[in-house]
Amino acid sequence: MSSGAKFPSRSFLLYWRAEAVSGLGTYVTLFALQTLVVLTMHGSAAQVGWLNAVRWLPYLVVGLVVGAIVDHRRRQPIMVATDWVQAALLVTIPLMWWLGLLSFPALLVIVLVYGTASVIHGAAAVALLPRLVARQHLQRAHARCDGTDAAAMTAGPALGGLLVSALGAPVAVLVDAASYVYSAITVSRIDAAEPPPTAGATTKGLLREIVHGLRWVYRSSGLASLALATHGWFVGNAIIGVVLAPYALNTLGMTAFQFGVLGAAGGIGAILGAAITTRVGLLLGTGRTIIVCHVITTAGVLVMIAAGHGLSGWAAVAVLGAGQLLYGLAMGMSNSHEMSYRQLVTPDDLQARTNTTLRSLNRAVMVVVAPVAGILADGWGMRPTLVVAAIIFGLVAAGLAATSFRTVRAPI
DSSP states (O other), rough: TTTOOSSOOHHHHHHHHHHHHHHHHHHHHHHHHHHHIIISSSOOOOHHHHHHHHHHHHHHHHHHHHHHHHTTSSHHHHHHHHHHHHHHHHHHHHHHHHOOOOOHHHHHHHHHHHHHHHHHHHHHHHHHHHHHOOOGGGGHHHHHHHHHHHHHHHHHHHHHHHHHHHHOOHHHHHHHHHHHHHHHHHTTTOOOOOOOOOOOOOOHHHHHHHHHHIIIIISSSSSSHHHHHHHHHHHHHHHHHHHHIIIIIIIIIOHHHHHHHHHHHHHHHHHHHHHHHHHHHHHHHHHHHHHHHHHHHHHHHHHHHHSSSSSSHHHHHHHHHHHHHHHHHHHHHHHHHHHHHHTSSOGGHHHHHHHHHHHHHHHHHHHHHHHHHHHHHHHOHHHHHHHHHHHHHHHHHHHHHHHGGGGGGOOO
């Protein structure tokens, strides 16, 4: 991409729209799957943990290989194909429910295959963006994508709450299936100047490239401090992802609609974060902005814990929603800086490997932590488990602040 290319280009706008619409559907599905387990199947926090673990398991199993393969392929066709696959898989959930065949093990199998397609799609999507946007516009491109993702985070759970209340959780996932169809059609219209695919790699060659990607991330690139901090963040995030639904629905007795309002609060926070992130980055620099975001995340979890202290009804919703808003604000501010900095220091032929390596290891953390968090929450209690998450986020902020990364300033 030429350094003088205008922003936003037609190709980026198509990419942006496709990711925005499929993102909205994904948030509906994430909400619907958790309520499906907790309310429809009367599952426990441990089962929510297993559901989340299976959702991210493909990153652990195939993530590193996918990154090496995608670096040898045109990324646009991969995105289109995986959009169609994800749409077809999601349709099977309401279909099996209508036929009386939807059990928890069957749901886990569907989610596992869906997650595998999502890994491949994500590797291609992240690696395609630097081919559509000039280097000096990368942070703004990520901020714009984050803004629409935040809007989806706001509308998705609220829409999911209405759909689950009116139609049931299994039917709600059809919205996501439709969003993937739209994404496949839209991405196919992108005019992407991509180099031709290289010859098929051998098993030995793939292993060598995977190792090269790992060495690049943790040694040569200077990304090690940020990578390790992000791994720690995902430990805390895995705990939140498991505990939040049973904490809100069971411990605090919220309805599906009220739980949807919580998700909307997080989305509003993320919209605000994405709206101010470029200005904050100009003021503080990349490193300090990300550290401040981790501090805000810690504060958000502490507010969530306070919601369970003698509160009920809409008072509990308000306090828990305030915690979610802070949590979303931090995510909306931090992601564009992390992603753009990572891509700015990474060569094109390592984009998929770098991003998928980090995503794979981050999701591997979630695969390991999510079931443990569910078991811990069932046996120890929801609020004590949230305290553990707050401590982890606080340690991440302090650890990153102690490194030289705090002085990093990427072009904005």
